[in-house]
Amino acid sequence: MSTLWAFLMLWGLLLSPATTEAAVAFQTQPDLWAEVESLLEPWANVTLTCHACLETMDFELFKDGVTQEIVHLGLPAMEYQFPLGPVTSDTQGLYRCRSGLSSGWTQLSNLLEVTGAETLPPPVLSTEPVSWITPGLETKLLCRGGFRGVTFLLRLEGDDQFLEVFEAPTGVEATFPVRRPGNYSCSYRTHAAGAPSEPSATVTVEELGAPLPPTLSLQGASAAAVLHPGARTTLVCVAPLSGVHFQLRRGEEVLQVPMSSTSPDRVFFHLNAVALGDGGLYTCRYQLRGQPTWSLDSAPAELLLSDETLPAPELSAEPATPRPAPGASLQLRCRAPRPGLRFALVREDAGQRRVHRVLSPAGTEAHFELRDVSAADSANYSCVYVDTEPPFAGSAPSAPLELRVEGPPPRPQLRPLWRGAVTPGRDAVLRCEGQVPDVTFELLRAGEKEASTQTRTAHRSADLVLTYVGPQHVGNYSCRYRRSWPKVLVSEFSEPVELQVAGS
Template identity: 65%
Template sequence: MSAWVALLLLWGLALSRVTEEALFLDPRPNLWAEAQSLLEPWANVTLTCQSRLPTLAFQLLRDGVAQDPVRLASPALEHRFPLGAVTSDTRGLYRCRSGLNSRWTGLSNLVEVTGSEPLPPPLLSTKPVPWITPGLNTELLCHGGLHGVTFLLRREGDDQFLEVVEAPEDTKAIFPVKRPGGGTWRTELPLPRFPTLNSLPRTGPGKQCPHGCLALMMARPPPPTLTIKTDSAAVLSPGSGVSFTCVATLEGVHFQLRRGEEVLMVPRASTSPDRIFFQLNNLTLEDRGFYTCSYQLRDNLTPWSLDSAPVELVLSDGTLPAPELSAEPAALSPAPGSVVQLRCRAPRSGVRFALVRKDAREHRVHGLLSPEGTEALFELRDVSGAHSGNYSCVYTDLAPPFSGSAPSASVELRVDGPLPRPQLRPRRIGAVTPGRDAVFHCEGRVPDVIFELLRAGKAEPLEKVWSHHPSADLVLTYVGPQHAGKYSCRYRSYPLLSELSDPVELQVAGE
């Protein structure tokens, strides 16, 4: 982002509202193919790489392998790469990139050059989201990669085409969704040379749509995600503050935070058009309880989204007697993989218990229970180094004035050894076609960690993904022959690091 901003300033663009919006634009270039004649699309082909800003360098990549870069004498917005008649030497999956202040941008969209009929299938996507809600203008974007073709849209299971769009000066077409309802949608991309549309691949009802799908109609947009900032996730004291983050499924929306059914008017800020931060200051005991957030399009005509999953805020004034916390078994250095039970006892019943874990990084609520009796049993299964830390518990009244206890004496739990070894497996079996993506699934046992993909013999990870769940997909984008080899994954929960998974070999077709 810093290079992008510097480049804008270099060309003298003031940071007005227009420029601020431009900062969110994707700097990756656009790539398309042009045929000298649509009647013979592969007889003479040129690939055009169009940059977002004037640049001095362009580079074409074929089947995951970078070609020699092109250096220009003066800045340009695009560069044309002539392929001529498509042969086995030029057939493949292409992307391009442009220079961005002495660095390369990310890769462009994918363009497939087959040299044979029928044309490659187009890519169908949705704007702004893959679902339909009354009042939201959802559109279908069909991207074909070839200039001057005709796009036809049809509904899955329906032989009739809903709409036909000619794109003489473009490689894509936009179809407004005029018939909201359930079902999936797909596109065909015929040329004048191909009169028989029935020869194109099709899918039956209930099958996955290969060219792109649109979800069922929804009366309300899907829910956002609400989280508490890490350093605010402990048991809080009156007078302290807390920060919530609400992330929506689309950009440019209004947000609201609620406690129960009450809409809260609290300070808020945003660093991205799809999320907002709510700040609650000077908390009181009455601020305890469950919080949710939702969003609405800025036109105020569409319904509010479904509510996020609730997040519970725990406050205690420390005026009630401290509970007692004990561990079963009593050994505080359990073997990895075993089960540990932490029992919290209060002097009376009818309270809500919170188990709190403090380690080198954070102080956070680990579990909440409201048993009928005077004690709560918290069970830690399959313990590992991630469970190491100092545990304590508190309890709070379920009725006003919502007083809370002082914390119990802490119990230190130490589990030796690294985090459990994850398992890595490819999402697809067999060799990967050059130019396609290779997707690996890394499955561990610990949530809220960073997953890393490593190649054998390399110390630095190729991909990193943070996941709230104990598993994540790791993607190698635009694979070429140079990516063939053995890969492993691991995950880290600072300062702990798991063992490497057993290796998985990536095979690239043609090698």
């Protein structure tokens, strides 16, 4: 079997006997650690080992964000060793590696700090699978160091008697089961008489009576929809951990509906032919395998069913202008013939309809607020109402109301989450803050057309990370956001932020 074929199979879909399909993403990130001649003098003679996940003929070593050596082997191998020898001021730094993959490279490895100092650099402490404990859940703390063959020490803040020890004669990581909540840190020592390393950053583990809630949304990430009887829809429930049993409910009623999955942390509930009585608030929850306790309920997703047999409501704007100025606020008022109804404001743009908000006013009129409007709010709006009591009839949609806001969307703001010059080899994080949700944020350096990094989010801001910064990253950066659906929307660039790298 070829390496490429094995790789493609590992990326395939696996069928689960529990009616779910799990997509398993094969990890391609290589591992980097230090091999030392003697743990009594760890910096006296050091070799860095880059271990790949697939056989390859290509390896690359970086220090402080800059390539140090590229190796092309005659035969495929799983790892390559880069000798450093005695650590000096020239070889001190922050190292990463990567390995060849098909016609390109894998992502960068973990970060390895080589200091040569008497006090050893700190390890990295993390939780798996989540940062809380609850009955039936096996939460673990993973402490990863840079040397093979060391002894790891786990401590609990506020308890001087607490000390767990784990010897890793051939590995670089220790796994500690967690049974108590608290603030944990770990360190390591290279030999019994040696001083411990600097401690890791503190990790907090909470104790919960019930697992944290999942998230529930309609496919397309909205929280509500207006449907006709007989329509199909899908609800997506996502848990904070994998391998759980999911349940869909409407009120307190447990619903037995077809399910599928593309990942072990989520499930798709398929509602194949909704009827008028199927409207309402839906929630989901999950259960750890073999445990009686259910998680907290998700925030609800709402379905409104309308057969369009009731008279259409009237939709108006206050102030009554179809072209409000950017930054203005206005109120869309939906009026029905009688009180006691559930109203939905629907936005339609480029042929796509999406519920903007749902209200249940005491009177006959629902007031939907649009604040600080921009070009992102330009669309055709309509409203509907439904009766939440039998026979659950619903109205036809109101006549559409067109809103057009001229000009570009609001300019974002960019700010660095560091002070001074960035240490070579560390990450530089910049926060781009806009006013429009469901966009892709991009970070660009002055003079370049391609984004240095980008991320899509449902929120109005995003942290943009320049990984493993080196001298080549020096420059002025700006951010913008864009959206291609339901129509193209591109903001102006933010004011620039200068990135300086120490020693450059």
